[in-house]
Amino acid sequence: MTKALWSPVETRQAHQENSGFATFADPDVPSYVDADGKPDFELIRDSDDFRLLRRRLVLFVFPMSALFLCSYMTFVLLSAYAYDFVSHRVFGVVNVGILLGLGQFVTTIIITLTYARYAKRKLDPQTKVIRGMAGLPD
Amino acid sequence: METGNPALNLSVFAVFVLITLYIVYRASSRNVTASDYYAAGSSFNGVQNGVALSGDFLSAASFLGISGGIAAHGYDGFLYSVGWVVAWLVGLLLIAERLRNTGRFTVGDVLAYRMKQRPVRAAAANATLVISFFYMIAQMAGAGGLIALLLNVESKVGQAALIAVVGAVMVFYVLVGGMKGTTWVQIIKAVLLLLCVTLMSVFLLGKFGFSVSSIMETGAEHNELGEAVLSPGAQYGKSFISKLDFVSLALSLVLGIASLPHVLMRFYTVPNAAEARRSVVWATWTMVTFYLCTLVIGFGAMALVGTDVIKAAPGGENSAAPLLAFHIGGAVLLGVVSAVAFATILAVVAGLTLAASASFAHDVYASVIKRGNADPRKEVRVARITAIVVGFLSIIGGIAANGQNVAFLVSLALALAASANLSTILYSLFWRRFNTTGTLWSIYGGLVSCLVLIIFSPVVSGGPKSLLPDVDFAWFPLGNPGLVSIPLSFLCGFLGTIFSKREAHTRKTAEMEVRAFTGVGSGL
Structure with missing residues (x-):
């Protein structure tokens, strides 16, 4: 650089x-x-390649963040305000609440893997293009 | 309650300390530049840093506190652990990569990038110091309780002496090892801790025929609350305020964890954004494993040790995991688990000390006092001196707070972190119009409102469990202020920006934006 x-x-x-x-x-x-x-940062920022990268990133991370926050807060609010629903037993003594909680672990894993994959396929190559424009090696 | 052989516990712990000290000493051989000291020369890879990151999260509060919380309150303890896992997504999606690309050593690097340097760096350093101090007191207070249990040191003076020893070893790690030594201690500790909890969980599952339901059922039979522990409400109660308080705590957890300064600083130890991402992915895996295990261990301790025995033990709820270890593996396993728990406190406090000293030396000394013209070697020397001061203060604070509720202190630190840091970081990374006034409003708005609400909450005065039970000036009903102070800091940052003059830093703004998203200009 x-x-x-x-x-x-x-x-x-x-x-x-x-x-x-x-x-x-x-x-x-x-x-x-x-x-x-x-690097001429203003020129890069206003370029189509950078706009594309920014759009791809923002349109992924903000909806995803909203999604996991909603799902987590749903679990929290149900636990706090829907006692009968979360106490309902599904098998053995395991109830809906415990399953919803474990479900949060699963959604966390899914979102993490989805993002890692998306970043590798859609974000990293586009970042490479812009780094190339700025005269940087990969 | 007999808790094994204190001499054995102590010797297992001593062996661990000696090994890590040796590693810290070896790692320190090239610890000369500021980058070496603060960020380990950015020489760790994503996997190593991922394990170290989870090590930073697996504090005494989460290992002892959450397994104890589940053992005592069942479902409500489990609720707590879910927040610690989901919180990683904030770091992964919103913060890690942009932070790595933009900053070098501290949170202030990112927040002050396109703003007026001195006021913003001072504000960022203030926030870092306050948050780290709360978190550190919690860790040191936890050390006291743990020592009482493991070494059978019952006298307050003896515990104070041991807290001082813990503090001194921790300062030594930071002084000699810098970020590299501290990271290696975290890695070793995290691996040992994960091995411990995984083996214990597999053993417990085997004992109960690999049925989670059967562990929970047996657990409920040995809890004085009976089957109520399998449903929410055992700890947080069912009144309107207590439910709201719980929602506030949950919000602080999920938004605060990835805003802790010592966690944010860890993203600088990797060479680039892709490695920062990889480290969060790795940390997520280890955390998911760990917290699934705490569920098993918590209910296992309830089932095998019994809640009444746990609550009666010195250290109370926090002793659930060590007592379970003693029950299934005898004195040796107890010794190992205690050594790991001690190491956890040492390593986390070392990380906090490093974050606090870096923030003071890099943001306050180099940028505010020396106006950006400090000699890097001198800056590192200031950081080392600060580490000694911070270590000394945390020993004093830890001795004073010995016996306080650890998990609660941590939750306050998380509320502070989410209020002061999260809104400011997100605005400065994603909102072009955001300016110096907005930055100061959101940092101080979040920090001050959070502190004020804590002071006037039932935690400090007015209730039987308050710090000052005899006076009552509590007008804020919630124990955790996050529900109010986090949205407030977002609002403050927004209003501060909208109502102040637009700043003409277009070049710097463009530079930060390009740098944050791509790493161009960061030398990476």
Whole structure:
């Protein structure tokens, strides 16, 4: 990251005029690295690739968080206010409440695995694209 | 109640301390830079850090407190353990990766990233110190009760001396080992603890023909409440206020755990965001296993030891797991379980001391006092001195709080963490408009409202179980303030931002956003 692609004194414009690198001179492929070789964060943030990453992440983690909070609070509220329902026995002395509690363990595992998989498939590759734009190795 | 051979307990414990001290000493050989000291040079992998993370969670309160809670109150104790597992999702989905990408050593790094440095860092450090202090007192108070049980030290002076020894060993870990040594202690301890509880659970299940129902049924027969322990209400009661109090506690648990400063700091010990994610996934697995085992151990202790015996033992409810170990494995297993329980307290307190000292040295000394121009070596020296001061204060606090209700103190620390940290972290990671005023409002709004509500709650005054039973200035009915203070801190952060001038930090805002989501700019 600290490797400067241009020396700090040169402006990007001057560099483009002097050098023959097609990648940087080509107006269709905007560079996300500024004159000092540092990532241009505002340009990256407003790029479609970053928007896509942000949308994918936010649209996954917030609904999921709402989901597990609702499911957990349902368990808590039922335990507090629906005594007869949670005391209802299902098998042996195991009642609905204990099963709902164990169910929270199961939903936690499912959400954890789902997120790990989603992140690996949808988030990590997109992050890689943006890191590449900023001139970083993987 | 005979609890095995104190000499044996002590020697198993001593062996453990010696081994970990050796490892801490070995791990410390390259402990020179600030990054080494605070974040172990980010050299741990996801699996190692995942195990260490669960080690941070498996405090004395959760191991002794929850298995004891289940042994005494059945269903209500179990309710408590569910919160500790679900809480990981907050860390996994919302915090871990973004925090790793944005910060370096402390929570203040993230909160102050695009804000005015000095006020925000000071606020973050204040919150960290208050939260860590509450949590630490709880751990040290737990140490006193445990010592009473395991070493048959009944006198208050003897217990105080042992608390001081525990505190001194813990400070030594932090001073010599830094984050690396502390993490290794956590890993060793977490593995031993998991082995212990898994073996005990498998043994118990085997004894009851692998039927959970049969363990619970036998348990209920040996509890003075009978089958009522299998349903909610045994501990928290059935009045309107007590139910509301329980809901408040549940909310603090699920939102507070992933906001504890020493847990957040642990995400910096891995090299990148993907490893941070991996560590939470690993921690989730170990926690699910652990808390399933506490269910078995809790009801097993109820069934085999009996609730009346547990409650009569020195250390009360907290002694359920050690007593069960003695019942099924004799003095040797008791010695092992006690050593692990001691190690738990040592390791968690070491982590807390590190978080508190890092926050003071990195946020207050380097950024507020030296305005960001501190020599890193000097900063680490300040951190080490702070660790000694914090260690000393926690020994004093632990001796003073010896005998207090441990799980309750922890729940207050969680309410504080959720109120001061969670809202602020989420806003600064996901809301562009969020600004310095909003940050200060949400940190102080959450922290102060939480502290005020604790002071005017039945916990401090007005009831037979209060700290000050003879006076009554309690006007807030709930023992846990989370239900009010957590939403309030979100509201404060929102209003503070909306009603203050828009800040023109567009470059810094963009930088933080890109960095948080991708790691670009963080040097990772």
